[in-house]
Amino acid sequence: MGQSFTKDWKDWINLNVKRGCDKDELFKILIDKGFDPVDIQKQMNYTPIGGISSISNPPADPKIPVQSSSKSIITEWLKKKKEKFIINRFFSNSETSKIYVPNAKKLDSKLAEVYFVSNFLNDEECSQAIRVIKSKLRPSTITNKDDPDKNFRTSRSCDLGIMNENIIVDIDRKICNTIGIDASYSEAMQGQHYEIGQEFKAHTDYFEGEADEEYLGDQGQRTYTFMVYLNDVDSGGETEFKILEKKINPQKGMAVIWNNLNKDGSVNPNTIHQGHPVRLGQKLIITKWFRSKGQGPMFIKKLEN
Numbered sequence: 001m002g003q004s005f006t007k008d009w010k011d012w013i014n015l016n017v018k019r020g021c022d023k024d025e026l027f028k029i030l031i032d033k034g035f036d037p038v039d040i041q042k043q044m045n046y047t048p049i050g051g052i053s054s055i056s057n058p059p060a061d062p063k064i065p066v067q068s069s070s071k072s073i074i075t076e077w078l079k080k081k082k083e084k085f086i087i088n089r090f091f092s093n094s095e096t097s098k099i100y101v102p103n104a105k106k107l108d109s110k111l112a113e114v115y116f117v118s119n120f121l122n123d124e125e126c127s128q129a130i131r132v133i134k135s136k137l138r139p140s141t142i143t144n145k146d147d148p149d150k151n152f153r154t155s156r157s158c159d160l161g162i163m164n165e166n167i168i169v170d171i172d173r174k175i176c177n178t179i180g181i182d183a184s185y186s187e188a189m190q191g192q193h194y195e196i197g198q199e200f201k202a203h204t205d206y207f208e209g210e211a212d213e214e215y216l217g218d219q220g221q222r223t224y225t226f227m228v229y230l231n232d233v234d235s236g237g238e239t240e241f242k243i244l245e246k247k248i249n250p251q252k253g254m255a256v257i258w259n260n261l262n263k264d265g266s267v268n269p270n271t272i273h274q275g276h277p278v279r280l281g282q283k284l285i286i287t288k289w290f291r292s293k294g295q296g297p298m299f300i301k302k303l304e305n
Contacts, residue, residue, distance in 0.1 A: 003034050005043050012242065013044060015202055016272070024048050025269050029243060099179055099224065100301070101257060109244050111270040113259035116248075120178070120255035121171065126230040128167040130284050133158040133191030133230075140192060140200075155198050155275075160286070161188020175226050175288050179257065180301040185294030187219070191230075194237060194283040200275035202242065205289060206260040206267045220292030221261065228255045228286045236279030243270045250283055265292070 005013075009030075016026055027048050030040045037052045099115075107114035121129070137156040160168045168189065176183045194200075206222045207215045227239075229250040239256065240247040248256060262268045275283075 005035070005039065008242070009035075010043065012202060012272075016269070017044070021208065021269060029269060033243070099181070099257075099259075099299075101178060101180075104257070107244065107246060109246075111244055112241070112268055114241070114244065114246070115255075115257040117178070117255040117257070118251070119253045120228055121174075121230070121253040123252070125167065125171065126252055129171060129191065129286060130230050132160065132163060132165050132168055133193060133284055133286075136163065137193055155192045155194045155200060158191035158193070159188065160191050171228075171286065172288070175228075175255075176300075178255075179224060179226055179290070180299055181224065181290050182294055182296060182298060182300050184296070185219075185223075185291050185298050187289045187291065189286055189288045192283075192285050192287065194275065194278045196278050196280065196282070199277040202272055202274040204260065204267070204269065204272050206271075208267060218293060221265075221267070222289045223261055223292055224257060224259050224290040226255060226257050226288045226290070229253065230284040230286065231282070233278060233283045234281030236277055237281075237283035238276045239273060240276060241271065241273045243272060250285075 013026065013030075017023065023044065023046050027037075027040055027044065027046070031037055041047055041052065101115050101117060104115040104117045107116070136158050138158070140155045140157040160172075172183070172189050175189075176186065205225045229252060231250070232252045233250040237250050238247050239250070241258075258271055260268060260271050
């Protein structure tokens with residue numbers, strides 16, 4: 001007998017179905033987490049393409065419908081898959097399939113690539129960054145414009161990339177040098193400010209659904225996320241990766257880095273995470289997202305550097 005569905009898991013299913021996530025992928029994640037396939041089928045009110053057995057015992061290419069014997073249907077599916085793979089892929093060979101982050105601790109998980117760097121920024125850098133962020137805040141937004149939940153993300157943001165501040169330029173350069181990715185493969189940095197009660201509910205950083213087409217543009221899919229806590233939070237404000245079973249307490253100057261994609265360039269739903277409500281005090285962070293397209297080589301350093 002598999003584990004039972006708690007309210008959190010039911011909410012997770014409803015959220016991701018509503019956001020247009022691949023139901024077969026959600027089904028597979030739940031099987032991997034120990035849920036009974038029959039219970040999953042009832043909870044999701046969904047039967048995977050090819051049946052439950054195609055998920056629990058996937059064939060070589062599980063997303064080709066079993067009943068699709070027509071050569072034209074399979075050929076068209078492979079064409080679309082190839083096109084999407086080319087859009088998302090950013091690793092050209094095994095030598096560049098992983099970044100090297102000095103002094104980083106890697107999360108012990110096969111489900112996603114996550115790193116932690118303590119004291120990435122010092123106290124002075126954090127204080128100056130906070131000053132800049134607080135000087136020009138706006139309501140935070142989400143890429144899913146049709147989401148009816150107005151409380152999905154309640155923080156305020158600061159578009160640091162358009163601000164002419166030396167400290168911001170220095171931090172931006174430091175992030176790129178640390179992760180070893182050329183700045184042309186990145187978005188402008190953002191600052192976020194969370195006050196008591198404010199949160200960012202469970203979400204992924206990569207683009208999907210309608211946002212996929214709207215935001216991919218010339219820069220492609222989001223690859224790595226580089227987030228830095230700028231202050232200690234009195235209570236609350238944790239970042240939680242529920243599937244990875246990892247909850248992170250904000251620590252001043254600490255960086256959290258994760259890869260939003262799998263090794264083959266496909267999006268990784270295991271990276272779904274949330275920013276819990278601040279219960280006491282405030283939380284300020286810097287976030288920089290990297291993309292799959294840029295100018296010249298993506299990776300700007302090797303292990304010997």
